[in-house]
Amino acid sequence: EGFRRNSQDIFFQSNLFRRTRTWPEGYPVDHITLEAIYTNQQASETALGQLLDRYFLSRKLPYAIRSRMDKLSSILEDRTEAENGKGNWLSLACGSCRELLTVSGGEERKLWCVDYDLSTLKYAEGLLAGRNIRPSLIRSNALRLISAERNLERFGKLTTIYSPGLFDYLQDEHLTRLLGGLYHSLAPEG
Numbered sequence: 001e002g003f004r005r006n007s008q009d010i011f012f013q014s015n016l017f018r019r020t021r022t023w024p025e026g027y028p029v030d031h032i033t034l035e036a037i038y039t040n041q042q043a044s045e046t047a048l049g050q051l052l053d054r055y056f057l058s059r060k061l062p063y064a065i066r067s068r069m070d071k072l073s074s075i076l077e078d079r080t081e082a083e084n085g086k087g088n089w090l091s092l093a094c095g096s097c098r099e100l101l102t103v104s105g106g107e108e109r110k111l112w113c114v115d116y117d118l119s120t121l122k123y124a125e126g127l128l129a130g131r132n133i134r135p136s137l138i139r140s141n142a143l144r145l146i147s148a149e150r151n152l153e154r155f156g157k158l159t160t161i162y163s164p165g166l167f168d169y170l171q172d173e174h175l176t177r178l179l180g181g182l183y184h185s186l187a188p189e190g
Contacts, residue, residue: 105132
C-alpha cells in the first residue's frame with residue numbers, strides 16, 4: 001500500500017496507469033482503457049506519461065488482450081463463412097464490438113450485443129457506424145442470461161455465442177449457471 005501511495009504522483013501522469021489503478025467506470029477494464037490497448041495508443045499528454053503509457057502497452061497483458069481480439073475476429077470470420085453470412089449471434093459483455101470491424105456483413109445474420117455499460121454501447125454504435133453490420137445493442141447484465149427459456153424467447157436459437165472477456169471475471173458458480181443457460185440456447189449446429 002505504501003508503494004502505491006508513494007508512486008501515485010509519478011504513475012498518475014500516465015492515463016493508462018491511472019485508469020487501471022482507479023477504475024473510473026467502476027470495474028477493472030472499461031472500454032476506454034481497452035480501446036487504448038487495442039489501438040496501442042498512448043493516452044497521456046506529458047512526456048513522462050507517454051513513456052509510462054508506452055511501457056504499459058508493451059507488457060504481456062495488453063499484448064495478450066490485442067492477440068485475443070485478433071483471434072476472436074478470426075474465429076468470427078470462420079463462423080461467417082461456415083454460416084454463409086446467416087446466423088443468429090450473441091455477444092456477452094460486448095464492449096466496443098471491435099471484433100466486428102473485420103467481420104464481413106450478412107444481411108441475413110442477426111447480431112445481439114449485450115453490455116451493462118451504456119457509454120460502452122454508445123461507443124460501439126459510433127465505432128460500427130457506416131459499416132454493413134447492424135447489431136442490436138442491448139443494455140443488460142449478462143448474468144441475466146442464465147435462463148435458456150428466456151434466451152430463446154428473446155433471441156431465438158443462437159448459432160454463435162461469444163464474449164470478448166466476461167468469463168475471466170465470474171465466480172465458478174455464476175459461470176456454470178450462465179454457460180448452462182447459454183448452451184441450451186444454441187441451435188443444433190451452434
